[in-house]
Amino acid sequence: MAKILILNGPNLNLLGTREPAVYGADTLDNIVEELRSLAAVRGYEIDAVQSNVEGELVDALHAARTTISGVVFNPGAYTHTSIALRDAISAIELPVVETHLSNVHAREDFRHTSMLTAVCLGVVGGFGRSSYRLALDALITHLEG
Ligand code: DQA
Numbered sequence: 001m002a003k004i005l006i007l008n009g010p011n012l013n014l015l016g017t018r019e020p021a022v023y024g025a026d027t028l029d030n031i032v033e034e035l036r037s038l039a040a041v042r043g044y045e046i047d048a049v050q051s052n053v054e055g056e057l058v059d060a061l062h063a064a065r066t067t068i069s070g071v072v073f074n075p076g077a078y079t080h081t082s083i084a085l086r087d088a089i090s091a092i093e094l095p096v097v098e099t100h101l102s103n104v105h106a107r108e109d110f111r112h113t114s115m116l117t118a119v120c121l122g123v124v125g126g127f128g129r130s131s132y133r134l135a136l137d138a139l140i141t142h143l144e145g
Contacts, residue, residue: 001043001044001045002043002044002045002069002143003044003045003046003047003067003068003069004039004044004045004046004047004068004069004070004071004072004136004139004140005046005047005048005049005060005064005068005070005071005072005073006032006035006046006047006048006049006071006072006132006136007048007049007050007057007060007061007064007071007072007073007074007075008028008048008049008050008051008073008074008076009050009051009052009057009073009074009075009076009077009078009079010051010052010053010076010077010078011052011076011077012028012050012074012076013028013050013052015027015028015031015101016028016030022101022102023101023102023128024101024128024129026128026129028050030129031129031132032046032048034129034132034133035048035072035132035133035136038133038136038137039136039140042140044069044140047067047068054078054082054084054085055084057075057078057085057088058084058085058088061085061088061089061091061092061096062088062091062092064092064094065092065093065094068094069094069095069143070094070095070096070097070121070139070140070142070143071094071095071096071097071139072096072097072099072132072135072136072139073089073096073097073098073099073116073120074098074099074100074101074132075098075116078115079098079100079104079111079114079115079116080110080111080113080114080115081115082115082116083115085115085116086115086116086118086119089116089119089120090119095121095139095142095143096116096119096120096121097120097121097122097123097124097135097136097138097139098114098116098117098120098122098123098124098125099123099124099125099131099132099135100123100124100125100126100131101125101127101128101129101131102125102126103125103126104125104126105125105126106126121138121139121142122138124138
């Protein structure tokens, strides 16, 4: 079965307790479980990785090259800073959907810039946990051509 990677960056392991007014009350496990069910209905398996370490996220993207069809990626704060993640996304030549729970453009100025959007298939943000659902749906639709 084809696989999709759900990749999450720093602090997203704390979802459920982290600033619930901004990020909602769901845990990352809840979100990934829902994505697993939705993907299965459409014939895809989910791999899920979360790391607080930039280099580990780079490694996860590299590892995806041979086994994964596409990536739903919430890079957390590295969105706004990481040239290393941008280069990794360019290098692997897989479709990557940049995904955010919050509407980063309605928040602090430093969140208005993404190092990654230009090398991603697209970006979804501002819909809470539904951002992940929408990103997964768009990615699968893209993969099915
Ligand atoms: C985030 C937005 C980022 O600005 C922030 O640093 C995060 C989460 C989101 O999902 O809304 O950690 O990516």
